[in-house]
Structure formats: C-alpha cells, structure tokens
Amino acid sequence: MYDFDYYKPASVAEAARLLAAGDSKLLAGGMSLIPSLKMRLNRYSALVDLGAVLDIKGIRRDGNFLVIGAMTPHAVVAASAEVRKILPAIASLAEGIGDPLVRNRGTMGGSMANADPAADYPSAILGLGATVVTHLRQIAGDDFFKGVFETALQAGEIIKEVHFPIPQKAAYTKYRQPASRFALVGVFVSKSADGVRVAVTGAAPSVFRFTAAEAALAKRFDPAALDGITIKPDDLNSDIHASAEYRAHCVVEITRRAVLAAQ
C-alpha cells in the first residue's frame, strides 16, 4: 500500500473541506477501499475517515420512510428492531453482506459510493425507489448508479443518508457466488401503491430495473406472472463464475423466488 495522509474530521462540513484538497478519498468502513489500496489498485494523497462523523450514523423512521445514515454498519442495520419491523427486506439484505466481521465494519454509504456491480445495497436503492441525500443535494435512486464502480456523486460529494419508502411488500433474494458471498444474481422486489419495482444486481455492469418483470408483476404480484418472461443475455456479465446466458436464466428464476419471499 502506498502511504497517504490520514484525517478524521468530526463533521460532514469539515470532511468536505478536507476532501477538496489534493487527491483525497473518503474512507467509510474500508472493507473494499483498504483491500484495493493494499493491491495498489488506487493511490490517494489522503484518506478522510468518516468514522467520527456521528450524525450520519443511525436509523430512524420519518413518516413513511426508513432513513438510514450512510455510516451505519451492516450489522447494525441487520440487528435493528426498527428495520426488522418496518422494512425486513433491508435487514435481511444487510445480514447477507460479506461475513459477520465485514458487516461489523462495512457501511451502507461506503457500499453505495463504491458501486460494485455485485453489491447488495444498490438493488434496494433501485428496488424501492429510494432517495439519496448528500451534503449538497438529493439524488433519485434511479439516477444514482451509472456503471461499473461509477455513481452520480460529484468529486467531494458526501452521502449523508438514504430515505427508503416503506413498501407494502418487499424481499431481497441473492444467489451467491459461494467464495466471495457477492451476488452472482441478486434481486430486490417491492410492491407499493406506486407499483412494482424489480432491481437486479450482480448480473450486469451496473444494477438495473427488470422492466418486463415489473410490468407483468404489476398486473398480478405472483411468481406465476413471470411465466414466459425472459431477459436477453446480450448486456449481462460473463465471467469464470457464470456465463451471460446462465445469469439471464438466474435473473428470472431469482426474481420468481424474491416475489415468493415477498408474499
């Protein structure tokens, strides 16, 4: 790992000021960033650790929204009585990330900003139509993920929290790559007054909405509604773990299972 300066500000404003200087990078839980630095995949002049910014850590209900602070560790979300009660699909998603030691340290905001194509949280952002609140603005969940490790965040922009609308029904089902625990294909399904959302992670360069399934499930929210629905493998990932054709098959099948789990 190349050396870097290290700062641990106590507020978002101070973090933003530090980030503006040089080639600095935010550090959240570090569960992806530190290993990538160790492999010298990246090099920064400074890391700005958000670990002491306490007001962007925590969980609350705000009307019909579940609000999760960016620096909330996965283990805290998974164990939260509030989350388990009002949006259990998010608790179960958080409980399936990495392993227990990673969940104790890794955070929602870090996972979102990293935007790994196989990360779990992006599917919930799209699958619920959440709103991402940064220190500068609000970003619609549908507009947040732009590609492989690419988001709508501007340089120096800091995620503060995410507002998840509370749906009538929701579930996240993940078919894991058994060694890494990342999603080979993960599907987040929700049904609310606004309609049905189906978001797929792990299958393509970026999380995406499976619109054909959404249309079918809007008519009838039942696994059988997906009979005959397919997805073209053309734009899906193909790697040593699974071919694009196999992933295309899994996308429909895992969607089916997610709908069943959401019943």
Add this chain to the structure above:
Amino acid sequence: MSGTHKVSMTVNGKTVTGNVEGRTLLVQFLREHLQLTGTHVGCDTSQCGCCTVHLNGNGVKSCAVLALACEDANVVTIEGLANGDKLHPMQEAFREHHGLQCGYCTPGMIMSAVDMVNRNGFELDEKTVRKHLEGNICRCTGYHNIVLAVQAGAAAMKNS
C-alpha cells in the same frame, strides 16, 4: 501530515502509544509495534479472518483497518482473553475438542467465536456457528471440531 503520527489506544486493557504511518494497518501495529504476534495474517486480502480482533467490542479483520482509525479505541486480541495462566473458556474448548490442526487460523477463529457468543448468546446451534464462521477460513480440519469447540465454549462461557 506525511511521515509518522502518534496513535494511542487501549489494547488488552493497557493504554499503548506508537508512531505509525497513515497506511499502517491495525494488525501491523499489533504485531510489529506491540509484538502481539498472536494475531495472524493469513491471506492479507481480508478474506481468511486469521487477523480477527475485537474493536470496541466488535469482531473485525485487523488487516483491513487502519491503525490511526483506532485512536482512543478499545482493542482486544487473542493475548487478552486468558486470565493469567487460566485459558478463556473458548480457548479451553478449542483445546479440549481439538478444534485445530496447524493452529494458524485458531486465534481468529476464537476471537470470532467470542464475538458470535456476544451477539447470539450461549446456546448456539450448528447452523448458527457455521454461518457465523463464514469469515474465518481453516485449511486443515474441515471445521467439524471447530464447530464442536465453539458450541462447547459458548456453553462454558455461560458458567464462567
């Protein structure tokens, strides 16, 4: 701010200080600065869990945490579990049930097992133990005796 920086934390109940670089990992600080070599480095890619320690009460992989991020934190390593010459119940259970072969993963296994008990209580079924050990990799024993040891150690912790 480049160069070395002073860091202070509590490790196994004692306040310690040292001078580290920004990039110094917690596991390097423990092993190379404090000579607490019970915490192992297995994969160095944050997968194997050999480097597991407790950071403010939570099990974490110390090869993926910066030492400077632990300023004022409370760290417990495998050296901090025993009470003098008396092994911690989880250590004793690993000895009793032969929950190891080469022993390299054992410190991480034990620290993770104690974290598991802290989260899930003293009565752990096999499924819970195996699920919670997802972040700890053993390449010798095949986990059978490790699972037995964790269950026995958890029960023994209740009575200790």
